[in-house]
Amino acid sequence: MENTIVKLKKGEGRLLKSGGMWVFDNEIDRIEGEFEDGDMVAVEDFDGYFLGHGFINTKSRIVVRIMSRKKAAVIDEAFLRMRVKDAWEYRKATVDTSSCRLIFAEADYLPGLVVDKFSDVLVVESTALGIDRMKMQILDIVCEVLGEDGIHVRGIYERSDAKVRMKEGMERTKGFLTEPFDTKVEITENGVKYIVDVEEGQKTGFFLDQKYNRLAIQRLCRDKKVLDCFTHTGSFALNAGIAGAARVLGVDASELGICQARENARLNGLEDRVEFICRDVFELLPELEKKGEKFDVVILDPPAFTKSRSSVKNAVKGYREINLRGMKLVRDGGYLATCSCSHFMDPELFTKTIREAAKNAHKNLRQVEYRTQASDHPILWNADESYYLKFYIFQVCDEK
Structure with missing residues (x-):
């Protein structure tokens, strides 16, 4: 008590x-x-x-x-084991667990804790003081639970370096929680190989939440000319390439991201068809439009333009601009994949913003499908903050 x-x-x-x-x-x-x-x-x-x-x-x-919420609950080792076991059993039932988000904070009833599994390496992010005090105990339990399925954890790296920790009165921190190991970890997802840099990559090193959205664009890309904006380490571009795209251009403002993307292209033998350039997407898209460039498939996977309610207005302008520019670069009858990973850009506002962009671009949109985050990032209906990723695929047509 x-x-x-x-x-x-x-x-x-x-x-x-x-x-x-x-x-x-x-x-x-x-x-x-x-x-x-x-x-x-x-x-x-x-x-x-x-x-x-x-x-x-x-x-x-x-x-x-x-x-x-149970009055009789005791938050002890047995309780934490139950939480971890439940999280792992859920992943085994719903996703490819070779690499996955193993614990997703509030959505797994372990608030403030994220654990990503990249092959045989774990990456942990702790953003709340109470869970930080339990972190090592929980990670020991995670290793034991995985071990019961014959999975040996080679090492654990901490990426608790987000600014949000400062709001909890905690210092930002990163580093090994086990004996040091090679922090460049090879994984395979949807048939694509990646080197995940768990030490220097964004967040925990790789965005697992788009796993099945990347798979969804593969069938649209065969023999096509594809533009992947905000490519990060090349994931959508490489899915297009592995699916047989004729030519893929991936763009990102991060030199580190582009270097990793090129390394991933070589790893998959796609460097002849998948090209990456380091450019600001907002500057490049108008240039491509001016040159008369057209693509069969355009993919927009930007970072969160807003992380608070106060900056939503400016975020709307950014989403409207890139979607308008993206639509103008899609050939008549081609496809646009567009998403927002900001919780504060709710589905209704995101949909409205895309509709406005289409009107301004004089394009008709035919929705192919609407998707959210992969199911290893479960959406807990009682925890609104767990629903953040909105992903549309449209056919883009000139006005009829």
Whole structure:
């Protein structure tokens, strides 16, 4: 039993009561009992009704993150093992587990913790103080659970270097949590080989959430001329190449990303058909349009243009601009794959922005399909923040 009780104000805790997992600072009436930030506490409504067990951090705007709603729950090793086991069994049932997101924070009821599996290497990101204190215990359990299926973990690397840690009063950190190992890890996804740089790559080294969206564009690319914008380490471009595209151009502003993309092209024997250039996409697309270039398939996979509600307006302008430019480069009857990975760019706003871009570009869009993140990044309907990736494929036609 926790000795500390967090009491909510009357009428507060709407998110929590509707199934959410966060308690915000402005919802709390008082905290009863002694505690240190990172400790487990009980959360009660103003009238004493039990709402959940979670860990506390008064330095964060999210003061409590819920671990369980069951009053009898004890957050011990057996509890953590159950959470890890459930997460792994779910992945085995839903995705290719050779490389996958093994734990996805709130969506796996382990708030603030991400664990990605790249072949036999784990990469961990911890963004909340309470879970940070349990991190090593959880990782030991992960290794044991994988070991039960005959999977040996060669090493673990930490990528807790996101700025969000500072909002929790924590320092940003990265480095080995096991004996050092080669941080360039080879994986295979959808038949494409990649070198994942878990030390220097973006986030945890590779964006696993687009796995099946990359697969979805393969059937459109055979014998086609393809443009892949914001290519990062070349993933969409290489899926186009492996599917038999005639020519692929991948573009990214990161020199490191482009170097890795070229290395990945060589790894797959695609360097003769898949070319990568380091350019700002916003500058390049108008240049290509001016030259009269046309592509059979254009792919837009930009970084999140907004990470807060306050900057959504500017993000809308960015999404509208790249989609307008992208559509103008698609030949009549060709295809556009476009996405947003920003949680704050909700599906309705993203759809509206694409519709406006099509109107301004004088193009008709015929929707092929709508997709979200791969199922190893599950969308928890009670945790809205777990739904972030929107992915459309359209046929783009000139006005009839």
